[in-house]
Structures are given as C-alpha cells and as structure tokens.
Amino acid sequence: MRRLKCLVAYDGTDYSGFQVQPDQVTIQGEIEAALQRVTGESIQIAGSGRTDAGVHARGQVFHFDTSSSIPVDKWRFVLNNQLPDAIVIRSMEEASPSFHARFDVKVKEYRYCIDNNPVADVFRHRYADHIRYPLDVEAMQQAARHLIGTHDFTSFCSAKTFVEDKVRTVYDLRVERDGQEVWVICRGNGFLYNMVRIIAGTLVEVGQGKRHPDDLQRILLARDRELAGKTAPAKGLTMWEVVYTENG
Amino acid sequence: MRRLKCLVAYDGTDYSGFQVQPDQVTIQGEIEAALQRVTGESIQIAGSGRTDAGVHARGQVFHFDTSSSIPVDKWRFVLNNQLPDAIVIRSMEEASPSFHARFDVKVKEYRYCIDNNPVADVFRHRYADHIRYPLDVEAMQQAARHLIGTHDFTSFCSAKTFVEDKVRTVYDLRVERDGQEVWVICRGNGFLYNMVRIIAGTLVEVGQGKRHPDDLQRILLARDRELAGKTAPAKGLTMWEVVYTENG
Known part of the structure; x- marks a missing residue:
C-alpha cells in the first residue's frame, strides 16, 4: 500500500x-x-x-x-x-503514510468573488455573485481588519452548526479590486460552517454603505449570528489553497 | 408600435x-x-x-x-x-421600423477559444476546448491566411446543410495566443453551418503538426467536407460581435 x-x-x-x-x-x-x-x-x-x-x-x-x-x-x-x-x-x-489531508492542514485560503460590473459578465455568472452598484472597497477593507486574529466567530457561523468551539484564527482578510471584480481573500487555520460566506455577505453590506466598517467589531463581540449580514451565495466562493506543515 | x-x-x-x-x-x-x-x-x-x-x-x-x-x-x-x-x-x-437584425448584418465576428494549458483550467471548461499539447500558433496563422477572401466554403460547411450558395467572404481570420489560451478570430459577411467550428478544428490540426499550413489552399479548392478537419466542439465558440450598416 x-x-x-x-x-x-x-x-x-x-x-x-x-x-x-x-x-x-x-x-x-x-x-x-x-x-x-x-x-x-x-x-x-x-x-x-x-x-x-x-x-x-x-x-x-x-x-x-x-x-x-x-x-x-x-x-x-x-x-x-x-x-x-x-x-x-x-x-x-x-x-508519507502518516500524512492526512484533513488533520495536517496548517492554513486554508478561501476567496470570494463579486462581479461588480453594472451589467453582469455572463461568463462569470457561475463563479461570482453579481452586485451592480460600485462597492466601496476601502470601507470593506477597513471593516475586514476587525476580523483578523483569534476570535470567537459565533456571529459569522451558520446557526445550523453543531461545533462547540467557535474560536478560529484568521491570519489575513483583505478585499481587493481587480478590474470590475472585487475579491474577498481570507486565510485562516480553519473555518466554521458558512463562515467565509457570512463574512463576505457582511463586507458587501459595508461596501454598499448599509453598515459602518467599525460595526464589525461590535458584531464580532456580540456572538450573535443575527447581527451579521446575509450569507453570500455559494457560487462566488472558491477554496483557493490548502497549506500543510513542512513535512506534509 | x-x-x-x-x-x-x-x-x-x-x-x-x-x-x-x-x-x-x-x-x-x-x-x-x-x-x-x-x-x-x-x-x-x-x-x-x-x-x-x-x-x-x-x-x-x-x-x-x-x-x-x-x-x-x-x-x-x-x-x-x-x-x-x-x-x-x-x-x-x-x-428605425425598417431595421432588421438579420437582413441588415454587414459583418459578423466569431471567436473560438482553445485552453492550451497542459492541465485544463477547470473554470474555462464550459467556454474553451482543451488541447493539452502546445499548439504551433504561427503555423495556424499561416494556414488561416489561405481562407481570407471570397471563396466557396463547401469544404468548411457541414454536409447536413441545405444552403445552395456556399460562397462567403472572410474579411479577417487570425490566430492569437493570450497567455495559455489560443483564440481563432474570424470576421466575415456570413457563415455557413458549422463553418467557424470546422475552420477552428482544421487549424488545430495544423497547430498540432498533423497538417501543413498550405494544405488549407488545397482543401478549400476541393470543395469537399471530407478533406477538412474535425468540427471543433460547440462550447469553444462565441458569437462575438455583429456589425450593421451605418443607419442600423
């Protein structure tokens, strides 16, 4: 074997x-x-x-x-x-016979893609969520900073989850514009159920001016899923990279 | 109205x-x-x-x-x-009430996309045909030149067609590499059934070294569908642009 x-x-x-x-x-x-x-x-x-x-x-x-x-x-x-x-x-x-694809994960990166064209790019409709009005990427980036670090992410986790420990470490969370696309890039040691999609959905609401960037701090501390934004649609999310220990 | x-x-x-x-x-x-x-x-x-x-x-x-x-x-x-x-x-x-989307067409442009990555780009699998070995784009471009102009395109038309007049004018036909993608770009006054896909399929065979670029001249003159290459898959083809008369 x-x-x-x-x-x-x-x-x-x-x-x-x-x-x-x-x-x-x-x-x-x-x-x-x-x-x-x-x-x-x-x-x-x-x-x-x-x-x-x-x-x-x-x-x-x-x-x-x-x-x-x-x-x-x-x-x-x-x-x-x-x-x-x-x-x-x-x-x-x-x-090696001791390598395990799940247990040995060190870092995972997910990316969420938003098609921010006024008229949707039809060739991206399966891979991006379309938001027609221009997003304020700077405000999104400012909001994102509050989530970096080790926190209890209960507010950004589907209420349907059964996991007890909701503490995770987000190593990096940034929002970048690439032409007419806006990308939410998230690296962490692990993610709760729907966590990246809820983060993306909440950041979009900041980018639309519906929330203040500093609200993220309050939402995080409240540990209440009701306070965060909508879960962004699945189709915009891509598991980008999995990093293992040196011997992985 | x-x-x-x-x-x-x-x-x-x-x-x-x-x-x-x-x-x-x-x-x-x-x-x-x-x-x-x-x-x-x-x-x-x-x-x-x-x-x-x-x-x-x-x-x-x-x-x-x-x-x-x-x-x-x-x-x-x-x-x-x-x-x-x-x-x-x-x-x-x-x-204008006299405008007609079909009858007033002056020029049509189609583009055929080939994903020429050694390993297919999964996010292009619906929009490009995957050819894993590097294509000789220069040879394809040399072959393409034989098809520009007004010709009887019987060799590049599905045998299933009922159109009698198979003379069409190709204004421009070029092959371009864009990173790992190869594009066949074709402008003409009209196209026969499967014409762009048969042209693309034949040019791919040139790019693979299976045919000499100058074979295209012989194939065109023979007016025999059997001599041209395979019809390239539908998914790689995109109707790119339709140009109308000035008053269209």
Missing part, C-alpha cells in the same frame, strides 16, 4: 458539494468512482475539508491509499481521463 | 441553441417568455442568426416590436430581472 496526495480543482456548479451523500452527485463520489475504474479497488478519499453545494475549488487537497502500481507521474493523466470536465486533478505525489 | 434593438450575451452551456424549438429550452424562448411577463404581449424576436446548442454569445443582436411604453433606458434592467443569470441584456435602443 502507498499513500498519494492530490491537488484537485473543480467547478462546483452542478454538484451537491464535496462530500459523498446518498443519491447525490458529489465531487468525492465522482473521484472515488474514477479511482475504482482505474484501480479496481474500492477507495475512500479523505479531503482537507468539505465544500458546500455550488462552491468551487482551485486547490482542494485529498489523500488516499492504494495497492496500484501506476507510476506517480502517470496518475494525473490516467485519472483526468476518467473524470468529468468539471473536475481536474492538478497534481499528484507520493505522501 | 416601436422597434427595439437589443444586444445580448449568453452562456449557451445549458441551452439547445438560440432558436425556438418544440420541447427545448432555448435562448430565444427564454427571452420571449421574459418579454411576455414584462409587456403582457406575445412577442417574437428576430436574432441576427442562430447559434447552435452549447455555443455562447458576447454580442448577439435581436430586434422586436412592442406597444409597451416602458422608457428605453429602463428596459435593460426590467428585462434582466426576468431573465436567468445565463442570459444578460447588455444594451437596448430604439431602432
């Missing part, structure tokens, strides 16, 4: 999220079916974390164990041939 | 082409349904031409007549509110 570590990108539009669920088409399900066709083995993969229905990935990571003797440099091509166009293996490498 | 001229962009991925067809979801069908909801009138639109299933548009043009008194500057917003995200009205203006 050997363990392989894989970097995968996907267009989440037509999938019910990453994780296998009964009677749903999922990213994990598609990858495991492809692995079965390639190896004849019944393989379960372990992702760095789930992504919700409609959420995309540029750099999701997963690992799996196999007895297959396919050389590591041939794997990517063989597997991509068996996968739908919406899922692309970017790279594969041998990993 | 007044006549309106509209510029529309669409993501053709999930549609059975532009033109209304029984039991199919089409771009024209969606636009006419939205117009009915907005005006209460049963309106038939006239496009500059059809696009096939899966083909996109950045600048398709259509016109229609209406008794509605909606001011021209409000139309775009009202109509976009009634359309799915995959169809976006870019602009609308009053047109």
Whole structure:
C-alpha cells in the first residue's frame, strides 16, 4: 500500500458539494468512482475539508491509499481521463503514510468573488455573485481588519452548526479590486460552517454603505449570528489553497 | 408600435441553441417568455442568426416590436430581472421600423477559444476546448491566411446543410495566443453551418503538426467536407460581435 496526495480543482456548479451523500452527485463520489475504474479497488478519499453545494475549488487537497502500481507521474493523466470536465486533478505525489489531508492542514485560503460590473459578465455568472452598484472597497477593507486574529466567530457561523468551539484564527482578510471584480481573500487555520460566506455577505453590506466598517467589531463581540449580514451565495466562493506543515 | 434593438450575451452551456424549438429550452424562448411577463404581449424576436446548442454569445443582436411604453433606458434592467443569470441584456435602443437584425448584418465576428494549458483550467471548461499539447500558433496563422477572401466554403460547411450558395467572404481570420489560451478570430459577411467550428478544428490540426499550413489552399479548392478537419466542439465558440450598416 502507498499513500498519494492530490491537488484537485473543480467547478462546483452542478454538484451537491464535496462530500459523498446518498443519491447525490458529489465531487468525492465522482473521484472515488474514477479511482475504482482505474484501480479496481474500492477507495475512500479523505479531503482537507468539505465544500458546500455550488462552491468551487482551485486547490482542494485529498489523500488516499492504494495497492496500484501506476507510476506517480502517470496518475494525473490516467485519472483526468476518467473524470468529468468539471473536475481536474492538478497534481499528484507520493505522501508519507502518516500524512492526512484533513488533520495536517496548517492554513486554508478561501476567496470570494463579486462581479461588480453594472451589467453582469455572463461568463462569470457561475463563479461570482453579481452586485451592480460600485462597492466601496476601502470601507470593506477597513471593516475586514476587525476580523483578523483569534476570535470567537459565533456571529459569522451558520446557526445550523453543531461545533462547540467557535474560536478560529484568521491570519489575513483583505478585499481587493481587480478590474470590475472585487475579491474577498481570507486565510485562516480553519473555518466554521458558512463562515467565509457570512463574512463576505457582511463586507458587501459595508461596501454598499448599509453598515459602518467599525460595526464589525461590535458584531464580532456580540456572538450573535443575527447581527451579521446575509450569507453570500455559494457560487462566488472558491477554496483557493490548502497549506500543510513542512513535512506534509 | 416601436422597434427595439437589443444586444445580448449568453452562456449557451445549458441551452439547445438560440432558436425556438418544440420541447427545448432555448435562448430565444427564454427571452420571449421574459418579454411576455414584462409587456403582457406575445412577442417574437428576430436574432441576427442562430447559434447552435452549447455555443455562447458576447454580442448577439435581436430586434422586436412592442406597444409597451416602458422608457428605453429602463428596459435593460426590467428585462434582466426576468431573465436567468445565463442570459444578460447588455444594451437596448430604439431602432428605425425598417431595421432588421438579420437582413441588415454587414459583418459578423466569431471567436473560438482553445485552453492550451497542459492541465485544463477547470473554470474555462464550459467556454474553451482543451488541447493539452502546445499548439504551433504561427503555423495556424499561416494556414488561416489561405481562407481570407471570397471563396466557396463547401469544404468548411457541414454536409447536413441545405444552403445552395456556399460562397462567403472572410474579411479577417487570425490566430492569437493570450497567455495559455489560443483564440481563432474570424470576421466575415456570413457563415455557413458549422463553418467557424470546422475552420477552428482544421487549424488545430495544423497547430498540432498533423497538417501543413498550405494544405488549407488545397482543401478549400476541393470543395469537399471530407478533406477538412474535425468540427471543433460547440462550447469553444462565441458569437462575438455583429456589425450593421451605418443607419442600423
């Protein structure tokens, strides 16, 4: 047996999220079916974390164990041939038997994309949320600063969650304009359910002038989901990068 | 009654082409349904031409007549509110009652996009055909030059067509690399069924070294569809621009 570590990108539009669920088409399900066709083995993969229905990935990571003797440099091509166009293996490498795609995560980066064109760019409609009026990116950036650091993020977590410990560390949160697109870029040691989408939705309300940038401080301290903004739509969110420890 | 001229962009991925067809979801069908909801009138639109299933548009043009008194500057917003995200009205203006979106076309531009990354860019998989080995763009450009001008394009027309006159004028045909994407850009006074996709498919074979650039001359003169290359997939094709006469 050997363990392989894989970097995968996907267009989440037509999938019910990453994780296998009964009677749903999922990213994990598609990858495991492809692995079965390639190896004849019944393989379960372990992702760095789930992504919700409609959420995309540029750099999701997963690992799996196999007895297959396919050389590591041939794997990517063989597997991509068996996968739908919406899922692309970017790279594969041998990993130590102790590597774990979920437990060894050091930093995760998510990016949220807003199409801020007055008239939506139709070729971005699956990958960005359209906000037609110009956003005040400076105000958004000012608001974002309040969330950097180690905090209890209860206010920015779906009320539907069962996780007890809602303390997370946001290493960096910035808002950047790239032409007519506005990106919310968030790096942290882990994220609560819907956390990046609620942060993005709240920052958009700041950018629209509906909230003052310093409100973020008050919202954070109140630990009350009701005070934060709307959860931004899934389609604008992309799991951008997963960083592991040096030996990962 | 007044006549309106509209510029529309669409993501053709999930549609059975532009033109209304029984039991199919089409771009024209969606636009006419939205117009009915907005005006209460049963309106038939006239496009500059059809696009096939899966083909996109950045600048398709259509016109229609209406008794509605909606001011021209409000139309775009009202109509976009009634359309799915995959169809976006870019602009609308009053047109003369003699303007016709199809008959008055002077020049049409189509662009074909090839994702030439070694590993496909998953966020372009709906809008570009993936060719993993680097294409020889210079050879493609050299080949393209043979097709510029007024010719009988029988070799570059689907055998399924019923059009008798297969003479068309290609004003410009160029191949450009933009980062990891290769674009085939074609301007002409009109195109035969599948013509741009067959041209793109043939130029790709030149770019792959399977054909000599000067073969295009021979293929063109033979007037035989069998000699040209494969029809490139619909998803890489976008109707880019439609140009009308000065008074259009």
